[in-house]
Amino acid sequence: MEEKKIMSFKDEEGNKVDFEAIARIFLEKQEYLLLSPLDNNEEESDIFAFRIDKNEDGNEELNLVEDDKEFEAVKKEYKKLLY
Structure with a gap:
């Protein structure tokens, strides 16, 4: 069984x-991370998409896809x- 990867934010x-x-997606030379809230006060199907960008220091930075x-x-x- 695959271990869950948990990330915490404020x-x-x-x-x-x-x-x-939930998943790491590669689309047209861009990488995305899909996250789902654990303490789900929202509906279960809520998934947030974040674009993984590199900052000036070369570190990964998550930016919400709006x-x-x-x-x-x-x-x-x-x-x-999924299919």
């Missing part, structure tokens, strides 16, 4: 929020992995 109020890494067209492309690629 929300706007400074509260710790845990997410499970563009609808980009999000739909990532979601479509994820569905291909």
Whole structure:
């Protein structure tokens, strides 16, 4: 059985929020990470897409995908992995 990868972030109020890494997607030379909240006050199907960018120091930085067209492309690629 594969071990869950858990990532923790702070929300706007400074509260710790845990997410499970669902998938890593590669799309047109760009890498994305799909995360789902563990303490799910939201609906179970909530998945957040983050683009993995490199900052000036060469370190990975997660940026929430807010563009609808980009999000739909990532979601479509994820569905291909499921089926």
